[in-house]
Amino acid sequence: RPRKGRRRAALREFTMLGSLVKEKIRPLVELNDRINVLTKEERSINSTRIVVVGDQSHGKSSLLEALSGVDLPRGEDIKTRVPLLMQLRNTSGEEHAVISIQGNEASAERIALADVAAKVDEFTAKVAGAEKMVIDNPIELRVYRHDQDDLTLVDLPGITRTSREGQSGSGKELEALILKMCRRYCEPQESVILNVVS
Numbered sequence: 001r002p003r004k005g006r007r008r009a010a011l012r013e014f015t016m017l018g019s020l021v022k023e024k025i026r027p028l029v030e031l032n033d034r035i036n037v038l039t040k041e042e043r044s045i046n047s048t049r050i051v052v053v054g055d056q057s058h059g060k061s062s063l064l065e066a067l068s069g070v071d072l073p074r075g076e077d078i079k080t081r082v083p084l085l086m087q088l089r090n091t092s093g094e095e096h097a098v099i100s101i102q103g104n105e106a107s108a109e110r111i112a113l114a115d116v117a118a119k120v121d122e123f124t125a126k127v128a129g130a131e132k133m134v135i136d137n138p139i140e141l142r143v144y145r146h147d148q149d150d151l152t153l154v155d156l157p158g159i160t161r162t163s164r165e166g167q168s169g170s171g172k173e174l175e176a177l178i179l180k181m182c183r184r185y186c187e188p189q190e191s192v193i194l195n196v197v198s
Contacts (some may be wrong), residue, residue, distance in 0.1 A: 005123070009164045034105070048152070048190045048192065049151075049153065050151070051156065051186050051192070051193050052154065052155055052194045053125065053159070053182045053185075053195055054196035055159050055160070055197070055198070056158025056159060058197060060080070060195055063194070067154055068086060068143070068151075070088075070097075071114075071117045072116070072120060073120050074116060078132055078158065080155055080156065080157045081133060082124055082134070082137055083155070084139050084155040085139070085140045085152065086141045086153040086154070087143070088148050089142060089144050089147070089148060090145070090146070090148040090149070091144035091145065095144060096113065096191070098111070098141075098142045099119050099140070099142075100123075101140075102137070102138040107123075107126075113143070116141065120139065120141065127139060134178060150163075154191075156181055158180065159175060159182070161175050
């Protein structure tokens with residue numbers, strides 16, 4: 001073809017490609033962007049989760065360990081001082097966990113499964129302080145393992161009616177704070193409530 005004809009043909013193809021991008025490809029890209037925004041804010045999407053509630057030191061964390069197969073902090077006195085959102089996810093890659101403070105992506109840290117209990121303790125101290133304060137500011141823990149069913153578990157501070165040294169407010173104030181937290185996590189219809197009693 002003469003050079004002019006080739007140029008016209010190339011221009012026509014370019015114009016057709018431009019309209020194809022506008023009509024077919026652009027909506028797919030926009031849909032992908034919207035999906036990315038939703039999955040980034042996964043905590044705002046109600047999905048089935050098991051919420052564990054009950055009095056302090058009645059074995060909630062031990063039950064969660066049995067359900068998840070993940071070691072959590074143990075010891076005397078109050079150990080769960082902030083909500084722990086544990087998301088169990090299947091992976092074909094290397095088994096690991098990612099821990100973060102909810103709403104603070106910069107705090108996210110990849111850790112080995114053997115380090116989970118120590119890191120939950122460390123992040124609890126970052127959020128609630130080194131004392132025994134109870135705060136409604138969740139820690140997110142994503143656990144990636146082979147042959148793992150996708151499941152979300154919520155560990156909440158145990159209900160207590162007396163404040164201890166290092167906790168601000170009276171026992172009634174502390175009880176009201178924890179009960180409010182429990183109600184908020186149990187409220188969605190998708191929540192399966194596991195009430196642990198001695």
